[in-house]
Amino acid sequence: MATNNISKRLLANTDVLAAIGVVAIVIMMVVPLPSFLLDILLTLNITGSVLILMLAVFTTDPLDFSVLPSLLLTMTLFRLSLNISTTKLVLLNGFAGNVIQQFGQFVVGGNPVVGLIVFIILVVVQFIVITKGAERVSEVAARFTLDAMPGKQMSIDADLNSGLINEQQARDRRKKIQQEADFYGAMDGSSKFVKGDAIAAIIILFVNIIGGFIMGVLMRGEAITEALQNYTLLTIGDGLVSQIPALLISTSTGLIVTRAASDSNLGQDLSKQLTRSPKAMFLTAGVLVLLAIFGLPPIPLLTIALALIGVGYFLQKNSRQTVAEESVAARETAIQESKKPENVLNLLQVDNMELELGYALIALVDAQQGGDLLDRIVLIRRQVASELGFIVPVIRVRDNMNLQPNQYAIKIRGAEVATGELLADHYMAMSGGIEDESIPGIPTKEPSFGLDAKWINAVYREQAEMSGYTVVDAPTVLATHLTEVIKGNAWEILSRQDVKTLLDHAKEQAPAAVEDAMENLNLGQIQKILSNLLRERVTIRDMVTILETLADYASGTKDIDRLTEFVRQALARQILQQLLGQDKNLPVLTLEPKLEQQILDSIQPSDYGSYLTLDPRILQELMQSLNREIEKMMIKGYNPVLVCAPVVRINLKRVTERQFPQLIVLSYNELVHGVQVQAVGMVVAGNAS
Numbered sequence: 154m155a156t157n158n159i160s161k162r163l164l165a166n167t168d169v170l171a172a173i174g175v176v177a178i179v180i181m182m183v184v185p186l187p188s189f190l191l192d193i194l195l196t197l198n199i200t201g202s203v204l205i206l207m208l209a210v211f212t213t214d215p216l217d218f219s220v221l222p223s224l225l226l227t228m229t230l231f232r233l234s235l236n237i238s239t240t241k242l243v244l245l246n247g248f249a250g251n252v253i254q255q256f257g258q259f260v261v262g263g264n265p266v267v268g269l270i271v272f273i274i275l276v277v278v279q280f281i282v283i284t285k286g287a288e289r290v291s292e293v294a295a296r297f298t299l300d301a302m303p304g305k306q307m308s309i310d311a312d313l314n315s316g317l318i319n320e321q322q323a324r325d326r327r328k329k330i331q332q333e334a335d336f337y338g339a340m341d342g343s344s345k346f347v348k349g350d351a352i353a354a355i356i357i358l359f360v361n362i363i364g365g366f367i368m369g370v371l372m373r374g375e376a377i378t379e380a381l382q383n384y385t386l387l388t389i390g391d392g393l394v395s396q397i398p399a400l401l402i403s404t405s406t407g408l409i410v411t412r413a414a415s416d417s418n419l420g421q422d423l424s425k426q427l428t429r430s431p432k433a434m435f436l437t438a439g440v441l442v443l444l445a446i447f448g449l450p451p452i453p454l455l456t457i458a459l460a461l462i463g464v465g466y467f468l469q470k471n472s473r474q475t476v477a478e479e480s481v482a483a484r485e486t487a488i489q490e491s492k493k494p495e496n497v498l499n500l501l502q503v504d505n506m507e508l509e510l511g512y513a514l515i516a517l518v519d520a521q522q523g524g525d526l527l528d529r530i531v532l533i534r535r536q537v538a539s540e541l542g543f544i545v546p547v548i549r550v551r552d553n554m555n556l557q558p559n560q561y562a563i564k565i566r567g568a569e570v571a572t573g574e575l576l577a578d579h580y581m582a583m584s585g586g587i588e589d590e591s592i593p594g595i596p597t598k599e600p601s602f603g604l605d606a607k608w609i610n611a612v613y614r615e616q617a618e619m620s621g622y623t624v625v626d627a628p629t630v631l632a633t634h635l636t637e638v639i640k641g642n643a644w645e646i647l648s649r650q651d652v653k654t655l656l657d658h659a660k661e662q663a664p665a666a667v668e669d670a671m672e673n674l675n676l677g678q679i680q681k682i683l684s685n686l687l688r689e690r691v692t693i694r695d696m697v698t699i700l701e702t703l704a705d706y707a708s709g710t711k712d713i714d715r716l717t718e719f720v721r722q723a724l725a726r727q728i729l730q731q732l733l734g735q736d737k738n739l740p741v742l743t744l745e746p747k748l749e750q751q752i753l754d755s756i757q758p759s760d761y762g763s764y765l766t767l768d769p770r771i772l773q774e775l776m777q778s779l780n781r782e783i784e785k786m787m788i789k790g791y792n793p794v795l796v797c798a799p800v801v802r803i804n805l806k807r808v809t810e811r812q813f814p815q816l817i818v819l820s821y822n823e824l825v826h827g828v829q830v831q832a833v834g835m836v837v838a839g840n841a842s
Contacts (some may be wrong), residue, residue, distance in 0.1 A: 175227065181234040191238055192252045195394050198235060201228060202398035202405075209405035219332065221409055228402055236357050239394075240364075253394055283469075434465030484826050501568045505546035505646060508635065514577055517628050518550055526550070529632040537639055542694025543647055543655065545639055558622060561631060562637050565645055571638045573600035575627040577708035579608040582622040589620040600634045641814075644688035652680045659696040666697050669704035678713065679703070685717040689806065691728055698723050714763060718820065722799075725823040732792055732817065738829045740791040741819070742782050742803075745837040748775065752801050765804050774838035776812060782834040783813060791833065794819060 186194070205224065212218045239253060309318070309326045318326070423728065438461040444459075445451040497727065502706060508530075517526040534545045556562060563571040574597070582592065583606040584597055594607030609617055611626070617624050625633075639646065660667045670679065682703065683693050693699060702723040706716060721728065733739055744752070748771075755767040765773075783793040791815070797805060801821040806818040824830055 159730060163504055171365060175230075178227070178231050178234050182237045185241060186238045186464075188251075191235070191242065194235060194238075195252045198232060198398050199394070201231075202401040205405045206401045209409050212409065218409055222408070225406060227401065228398075232399060233353060235394075236353070240357060240360070245275070257674065323733065386767055393513050431465040431469040434461045434468065438462045438465070504549045504564075505566060505641075505648070506548045507552045507562075507564040507567075508548055509553035509556060509562045509564065511556040511558045511560045512552060512554065514561055514575055514627075515552055516577055517575075517631070524628070526628050526631065529628060530635070533632060533636050533639065536636065537643070539694075540692060541640065541643055541690070542692045542696070543643065543651060543683075543687070546646065546648075546651070548635075563635060563780050567641055570642060571600070571634065573631070573634055575631060576608045578611070578627055580611060580614050580617075580624050581606050581630050582609045582613075582617040582624050587621055589617070589622070592620065592622075600630065601637045620625050640690060643690075644684040644686075647680065647684055647687060649676050649680050652676060652683060655683075655693070655696055656700075659700060663697045663700070666700040670700040670707065672704075673707035674703060674711075678711070678716075681713045682717050682720060685713065685803075686720065686724075691721065691724060695724065695727065718799055718803060718822075721820070722822045725825045728819070728823060729825065729828060732794060733828065736829070738831055739794065739824075739828060740786065740789075740831045740833045741797045742779075742786065742793070742834045742836055743832050744795070744797050745835055747838065749797060749801060752805060756800065763804055765808055767808075771838050772808070775836065776809070777836055778836045779813065779816070782836055783816060785834060789833070792817060795836070796821060796824065796830070 205221075205228070208218060209221075309323050328795070438458040441454045441458040441461070445454040463794055516522040517524045520527075530550070532549055534548075537543070537545050542751075553562070557574065559574045559576060561573055561575065562569050579595075581597070581599065582594060583604050592607075592609060592613050594609040594613070596605075596607050598604065599606045614624050656667055656671075656676075658681070683699070686699075700718050703716060704722050706719045709718065726733075729739070752765065752767060753773060755765050756763050757766050765772075779795075786793050795805070795815045795816055796819050799822050802818050802820040806816075809816055809818070
């Protein structure tokens, strides 16, 4: 129990222990250490280096060992502190502990010349080969990781938009991308410490040899050969004790930064990738046999060739057996699945929005082929949120082999609401009224607004633009069409869950307004009011104003249409803002007073809202007169706007919206102060004229 309590306390205070450890490393440079303690610390240095190498070998993701840059700096500082401590003992006592003494005797056989050569080779290998290579790989990895960050972020947004991942997964991926950039940047900097450590080792080597020789001859009276022999062996032993761990850590650094493209540890990668091709084994064995025939030592070559042939035969046999087993397992799985009761619950789910593409248009969403449609959909969702004030649900993008190759279809809750055809490798040229017959193309209709257009080859793009055509690429045509479909059907797309999300967001800013509105209205009623606004493309972005208006009037009436009109009056400035020019002048149509009274008298209330019971003859004449006046306004370049009484407005809009979707119907109460209203026409019908 006591041991567990101590271990828990130590784990809870690892930050304090780490700080004490770093301070102790610095103190080691100043305070003399006894030889027995130095032996323990040198052994600890070797142990830590081997442990770091093993962790690097078994690490599958570099971020799993993200502490390596800091650990690299700490181990380098620790190694330099040991070098300084051993140097003091070598120069003062001519002895630096049993570890250094045994390294000098065991590794190089007591020969200082051999030891010096081995030490220099180790330093060269570490400095020029491993450290230099790891430094370069870290630098390139850091640069490439930073350059790839925008693309990775867009890929995450695309996956989120297409529904492949959720918000939490997207946040986790973005965090990992940031961590990767930080990690490789830190590795690029920490590699410089290892490089500097190799240079310091060479300097310390010569300082120890020269200084020890002087100390032995001049201060201890040793013979020249004896001093040279003794201090050279001690220095070489010291250098080997420090450089072998340094070499291990440099190797660990190289392993970590070169494993960015792997998802398993080093041993698994080697076993899978080096032994995946029996043919490679057989061909390599054949080359070795040829070398033996040409006169090279036959015994080692033929021995290794036979081993390769054996390994290749075993792999080939095992591969065939694995394929057979997988085939049997697949058949058994298929049989078992066929016997299971069919699960059709997943088939009941209906996506809010879908975009289906023919196979010739798949390249538009494939980033590897330059497709950026998913990125455009992300921008569309942001645009709609900014303009209309609600979040478009995830749009599922999928291929549909039942469509024509160049066809696409837009669906809302499983029902097709729009379709069109694209030529992915062409541009759509829309004329401004003047046709240039010298530009060849395939006649078509612009899907969003029904304008005359033609598909042209890319070589004619510049000529078409100079001739006054508006030229856009296929993804832009599809994105524009999708945007218009969303705006035109936003009132259908808006669900109660979406309204709940909007209310939760508004509650953070104005909790009182949300509470007051919800006292008299339920979620479904608020959804219907918001849908009425979106049906006429009125923004619901100012949710606080909408809720405050509903709180003011909902206690007196529950009629959805009347509440909608009250909200429209509160949002009058936002509604008019899109219709007014810089001169604040608003050209409008008006209703002949007698006709307006007839419409008012024909409004009948019901449990499902009010509706018109206008005489069919009068209604037909109303439509004809309205059509004439709208055409006159559009010829003059005006937006078709009709002004009428508040009670008439919503009923008249519903009667006319199918035939004249572009007509904007305002009530007199929505004409705020400061707007100059200019009546440019009057709608009459039948005897009312």
